[in-house]
Amino acid sequence: MNEKDYQLQVLDLKISQAIALIKENRELEEQKDFFNNLPEWVTLDTACKLKGGGALETYRAKLFLQPCCGTNAQYVCGRKSWHKQDVIEWLSVTDHSLKAYAEKYGVTIPANYEERSKQ
Structure with missing residues (x-):
């Protein structure tokens, strides 16, 4: 060379x-x-669109799948909303990491989801 x-x-x-x-x-x-x-306060509908993966009705019915596992929400104009930093953190939560995420908020998840966290 x-x-x-x-x-x-x-x-x-x-x-x-x-x-x-x-x-x-x-x-x-x-x-x-x-x-x-992102707006300062994010509704469940907007959060679900950003996250993808699940149907809005699933997130509505299973509070533990919502941002902060359904906790830490505020009502803005009568709609349940989360601060954008909480939603940003939640966007990366998968079934595998759900148990640890739920524990952070003092929420117990159903056994079938707990099993998914072990995989």
């Missing part, structure tokens, strides 16, 4: 690293924008 080839490889590596950093920064900015654009 001659000096010119070596310099081209180094340049190619640096360009690849720069592209990766730009992509990472863009993703962080998009995430920051997403969180900044």
Whole structure:
């Protein structure tokens, strides 16, 4: 390998690293924008749309699946709502992590969901 080839490889590596950093920064900015654009208080309907995965009626019927396991809510214009920071934390909760999340709020979950947390 001659000096010119070596310099081209180094340049190619640096360009690849720069592209990766730009992509990472863009993703962080998009995430920051997403969180900044959430309203201060989030209804169950909006929270469920953001989270995905389950039907709104399931979340309504099973309080332990709601943000803060149905606790920590306030009523805003007569609608049950959670502060956006609580919703942001809840968005990453899966069945696997539900038991630990529920314990944080002093909520007991049904046995079948507790089994899912062990898997």
